[in-house]
Amino acid sequence: MMITPQLGxxxxxxxxxxxxxxxxxxxxxxxxxxxxxxxxLVVMSVGLLTGSITGAVVGFGVGLLLDLTLVQTLGVSSLxxxxxxxxxxxxxELRDPQAALTPLILGAAATAxxxxxxxVIQFLLGVDAPVSLLLVRQIVTTIVVNTLIALPVYALVxxxxxxxxxxDPRRRRRRAYTTGGLSPLSRA
Amino acid sequence: xxxxxVRRRRAVLGLLVALSLILLTAYFGEAAGGGLxxxxxxxxxxxxxxxxxxxxxxxxxxxxFGWFGDTLDAKGQRDSLRRQLQQLRNQRIQNADAVRQLAxxxxxxxxxxxxxxxxxxxxTSRVIGRAPTVWYSxxxxxxxxxxxxxxxxxVVDGDGLVGKVTFVTPNSSVVTLITDHTSGxxxxxxxxxxxxxxxxxxxNPNDLLMQYLQQGDAVRTGNSxxxxxTTSGRLDSVFPPGIPIGQVTRVxxxxxxxxxHIRPFASLRTLDYVQILLRTRGGTGP
Numbered sequence: 001m002m003i004t005p006q007l008g009x010x011x012x013x014x015x016x017x018x019x020x021x022x023x024x025x026x027x028x029x030x031x032x033x034x035x036x037x038x039x040x041l042v043v044m045s046v047g048l049l050t051g052s053i054t055g056a057v058v059g060f061g062v063g064l065l066l067d068l069t070l071v072q073t074l075g076v077s078s079l080x081x082x083x084x085x086x087x088x089x090x091x092x093e094l095r096d097p098q099a100a101l102t103p104l105i106l107g108a109a110a111t112a113x114x115x116x117x118x119x120v121i122q123f124l125l126g127v128d129a130p131v132s133l134l135l136v137r138q139i140v141t142t143i144v145v146n147t148l149i150a151l152p153v154y155a156l157v158x159x160x161x162x163x164x165x166x167x168d169p170r171r172r173r174r175r176a177y178t179t180g181g182l183s184p185l186s187r188a
Numbered sequence: 189x190x191x192x193x194v195r196r197r198r199a200v201l202g203l204l205v206a207l208s209l210i211l212l213t214a215y216f217g218e219a220a221g222g223g224l225x226x227x228x229x230x231x232x233x234x235x236x237x238x239x240x241x242x243x244x245x246x247x248x249x250x251x252x253f254g255w256f257g258d259t260l261d262a263k264g265q266r267d268s269l270r271r272q273l274q275q276l277r278n279q280r281i282q283n284a285d286a287v288r289q290l291a292x293x294x295x296x297x298x299x300x301x302x303x304x305x306x307x308x309x310x311x312t313s314r315v316i317g318r319a320p321t322v323w324y325s326x327x328x329x330x331x332x333x334x335x336x337x338x339x340x341x342x343v344v345d346g347d348g349l350v351g352k353v354t355f356v357t358p359n360s361s362v363v364t365l366i367t368d369h370t371s372g373x374x375x376x377x378x379x380x381x382x383x384x385x386x387x388x389x390x391x392n393p394n395d396l397l398m399q400y401l402q403q404g405d406a407v408r409t410g411n412s413x414x415x416x417x418t419t420s421g422r423l424d425s426v427f428p429p430g431i432p433i434g435q436v437t438r439v440x441x442x443x444x445x446x447x448x449h450i451r452p453f454a455s456l457r458t459l460d461y462v463q464i465l466l467r468t469r470g471g472t473g474p
Contacts, residue, residue: 030458070362071326072326074224076212079212127369134389135390
């Protein structure tokens with residue numbers, strides 16, 4: 001997909017705002033003992049709407065912003081989220097899923113991938129403290145909470161990006177049918 | 189055309205992965221004063237006011253969603269609190285006499301001033317950000333080196349120990365909580381004086397582990413754990429002595445050392461304000 005300057009600006013604004021909202025508000029609200037994680041959902045939504053390259057770049061950017069702002073090891077979140085964005089974009093390019101629940105399923109998978117990715121990298125870098133089995137419960141609960149908010153997050157991202165997205169051929173076709181332009185019935 | 193697209197896609201992906209790995213390796217290997225840390229410090233300095241503003245603006249939203257979360261958690265907490273209430277009633281009766289004796293002893297030894305946190309010049313700070321993953325237990329606060337904050341200063345809230353300052357910019361700081369996997373606090377059992385080290389159990393923010401307690405040390409469920417103030421006979425800890433850390437919830441006997449589980453007193457998931465103790469032990473600090 002061609003990224004126009006307008007779309008690029010919208011994506012950049014989205015990445016910055018999502019990161020700030022994540023750090024300043026969402027991560028401080030505890031639901032079932034965990035907080036929702038907006039980043040994988042936003043990156044997944046951008047990938048799903050714009051494709052693999054944009055998804056990977058946005059994932060890298062969001063991860064870098066998070067690592068810089070929270071003074072975490074640079075590169076960890078970038079590596080994880082670029083994978084999430086690329087993967088979501090590839091799903092769009094290869095399968096082009098249209099089901100209404102697609103963002104919900106992909107949101108769950110993106111969160112699972114991100115949390116497991118963090119765990120793997122942290123273990124590779126070395127964990128100084130004992131690890132509780134409840135970590136698994138925390139990860140599962142985070143995935144459930146993120147799954148619940150995946151649809152509204154996707155809808156908000158789509159609403160923000162839609163004015164700058166290139167016209168989708170399928171949407172154009174659907175519109176043509178509903179207005180009667182290309183309907184076989186109208187020709188009959 | 190198709191080949192070109194595929195090549196382009198793979199090139200971008202490879203470039204980004206390589207960039208991430210270079211960043212990760214360089215950052216992990218460099219000292220705290222290195223170039224990437226300096227870039228990070230500069231970025232935090234620029235972002236902190238924005239984060240502060242966003243935190244203030246989004247507080248009503250946070251409170252609203254927090255209310256929903258609190259309501260969901262309330263049932264479990266109610267049952268737990270009922271049990272605690274029963275235990276505390278019994279304990280209160282036992283403690284009444286001890287409290288009277290302690291007050292007399294405090295007067296005699298003038299210890300109340302010594303243990304008072306006021307002597308450590310607490311600086312109230314607002315939490316303006318929090319790490320979203322379970323792997324990083326850190327919060328960003330709105331006070332920095334311009335307010336006298338330095339690395340390694342202890343951080344408390346109204347209930348007990350929260351963590352210590354690990355990163356400072358002129359207008360903000362990063363506090364690593366006692367539930368972060370890099371944390372370790374020398375501590376003692378308040379009732380028996382037994383010494384150990386409190387470490388987190390990664391993945392469970394409501395559970396800390398007190399380690400290196402000998403089998404002979406007297407520890408019971410319900411005992412309080414406070415900071416020891418020393419790391420060895422000669423070395424002072426960064427934490428002043430006597431700051432409450434948590435309450436013993438379980439004691440495992442099946443090891444060379446006792447494994448003591450502690451529930452932290454501070455509500456580490458819902459911190460709004462914390463206090464940074466500016467004056468470290470021995471009277472140093474601004």
